[in-house]
Amino acid sequence: MRQQRLTPYLLIAPAVLFFAIYVLYPIVHTCVLSAYSWSTVNPARVYVGLDNYRNLLQDPYFLLSLKNNLLFVVLSIIGQLPVALLLALLIGSATRTHQFLRTLVFGPFVVPVVAVGLVWTMIYNPSFGALNAILARIDPSFEGRGWLSDPPWLAIYSIIFVSCWRYVGFHMMVLLAGLQAIPDELYEAAKIDGAGNWQAFRSVTLPLMCRVIAMDALLITVGSVKIFDLNWVMTQGGPNHASEVLATYMYTCGFSDDRMGYAAAIATVMLAITFVATVVYVRVSGKEEVGEL
Amino acid sequence: MSRRISSWSVNALMALIALAFVAPVFWSMMSAFKTQSDIRLHPWAWPTRPEWSNFVEAWQGSMGLYLLNSLIVTVIAVAIILVLSAPAAYAFARLRFPGSAVLLGFILSGLLIPVHAVLVPLYHFNPGSLLLQSAAQGSVQVEWFAERFGDWIAVLGPYVAFGLPLTVLLLRAYFISIPNELSDAAVIDGCGHLTILRKVFLPVARPAVATAAIFQASWIWNELVLAMVFINDDRQKTLTVGLMSFQGEHATDWGVVMAGVFMAVVPVLILYFAFQKHIIKGLTAGAVK
Numbered sequence: 170m171r172q173q174r175l176t177p178y179l180l181i182a183p184a185v186l187f188f189a190i191y192v193l194y195p196i197v198h199t200c201v202l203s204a205y206s207w208s209t210v211n212p213a214r215v216y217v218g219l220d221n222y223r224n225l226l227q228d229p230y231f232l233l234s235l236k237n238n239l240l241f242v243v244l245s246i247i248g249q250l251p252v253a254l255l256l257a258l259l260i261g262s263a264t265r266t267h268q269f270l271r272t273l274v275f276g277p278f279v280v281p282v283v284a285v286g287l288v289w290t291m292i293y294n295p296s297f298g299a300l301n302a303i304l305a306r307i308d309p310s311f312e313g314r315g316w317l318s319d320p321p322w323l324a325i326y327s328i329i330f331v332s333c334w335r336y337v338g339f340h341m342m343v344l345l346a347g348l349q350a351i352p353d354e355l356y357e358a359a360k361i362d363g364a365g366n367w368q369a370f371r372s373v374t375l376p377l378m379c380r381v382i383a384m385d386a387l388l389i390t391v392g393s394v395k396i397f398d399l400n401w402v403m404t405q406g407g408p409n410h411a412s413e414v415l416a417t418y419m420y421t422c423g424f425s426d427d428r429m430g431y432a433a434a435i436a437t438v439m440l441a442i443t444f445v446a447t448v449v450y451v452r453v454s455g456k457e458e459v460g461e462l
Numbered sequence: 463m464s465r466r467i468s469s470w471s472v473n474a475l476m477a478l479i480a481l482a483f484v485a486p487v488f489w490s491m492m493s494a495f496k497t498q499s500d501i502r503l504h505p506w507a508w509p510t511r512p513e514w515s516n517f518v519e520a521w522q523g524s525m526g527l528y529l530l531n532s533l534i535v536t537v538i539a540v541a542i543i544l545v546l547s548a549p550a551a552y553a554f555a556r557l558r559f560p561g562s563a564v565l566l567g568f569i570l571s572g573l574l575i576p577v578h579a580v581l582v583p584l585y586h587f588n589p590g591s592l593l594l595q596s597a598a599q600g601s602v603q604v605e606w607f608a609e610r611f612g613d614w615i616a617v618l619g620p621y622v623a624f625g626l627p628l629t630v631l632l633l634r635a636y637f638i639s640i641p642n643e644l645s646d647a648a649v650i651d652g653c654g655h656l657t658i659l660r661k662v663f664l665p666v667a668r669p670a671v672a673t674a675a676i677f678q679a680s681w682i683w684n685e686l687v688l689a690m691v692f693i694n695d696d697r698q699k700t701l702t703v704g705l706m707s708f709q710g711e712h713a714t715d716w717g718v719v720m721a722g723v724f725m726a727v728v729p730v731l732i733l734y735f736a737f738q739k740h741i742i743k744g745l746t747a748g749a750v751k
Contacts (some may be wrong), residue, residue, distance in 0.1 A: 180553035180557075181565060185565060187622060187626065191584070192580060192620075192623045193571075194583075209586075273483050278693060281684050288487060289679070296502065302505040306550035339746065395577075423581065429586075433582045439579060
């Protein structure tokens, strides 16, 4: 009897312990470490309280990173959701052509991120990239333009574009799953009522897709806070921090500049932003789903 | 007439969509077959004749080793994730016990946590590495093992831990949907929970196991920042860090870099086109759930 009561705990223990050791404890540790000034070279930790956070507020590169993350969120939502919805409506049917096209659109999502970054770094290359080669035929002034370097502020936009290109197929699939959940009877009823395609879209599709779209937007938001790989591969946050985001700046501070306490403070900020976004996500995604979890 | 125009324009639109997602990859892959001067002088032309030396150089630059390393690390990590997740998912789905909701919430909280939040502490106090270090005291074999595979031990910890939440979630959802009748017979036969899990639940839940495995494998195959922090030994580098250092060494030689990218991308694309339905389902599992 006693053994039976223990059984469930023994079954979950390995997973829970592993998770606690490698995720939860380090998270708490990160928050604690963010109150110290220390480095690998000089491991003597000096307690500085909230100084790291005060410095962050005056650090132009940190503020720039925040701004770039925000830009990432906004432009990713604006750039991806409408295109993804349009694609889901355009090539969402079960015909072979559409299925094949969906496979192609989703394709960039399975290509390793580092490879995607390198591919686009080459496309953006000022002297022999494909982009300038095309554009220079239309307007010679594009010859030699550095999409990732000149002017420096352009880099983040070029990276965001690649990110949209890579993820739009993923969001197309998410929205398509939502579209397929709409019962056909509703469209038939709209047709009987004399609604055209556009009217059916406005009065049936959009209202019923509202929640799915909102959830997807939050998914993009959370993803954009964590964004690291593309920025790191394409510019490493440069030139001169112009395309820095929180994750790249955190990595640079901690593992290139060896300012571990400062890096921990940036990580804590990322954690806080993710936490807020998650709370909103749970609120929007509704109680029934959380209950099902 | 207007019908013909519209069907023509629909076809053109379809072709344009296909082109937008294929052309960038195709163009850069083409560069892997071109000489340096071909790349610089004729960015858009076909290779005058296929240039295999890029691939030879990429292979000598240990791209093959990186691929093999990624394969090993991914397989081990996914296996451990499944072994740890299945019993937990079973308990959360099928058994009632005090604290189950809290403990489930505890694990699921990991779904949205950025890996950056654990980098600094794990870099300095990695449980796997510390364990290995203390075991290596006085044992030559363990010492050799630590030197040869220590970075993998360090990186596997967070790989597994971050893979657990979604896997538990997916398996649990599937286990809940399995009718009681299936397991009742086994219970009457007096089988233990682990036997029931292995003989009844896991075989039935194969689709969910495949979905979870595909998602985690893809994540680990692509993971960059943990690999950058924990894998420094050249012999242990996985594909992502390997490609980065490979690009660093051949910074100006884009033909060679693209040959490396080609070797990293083509196996993945072959798998993708062979199992596209499963892969798309697996990769969107986290969102569509």
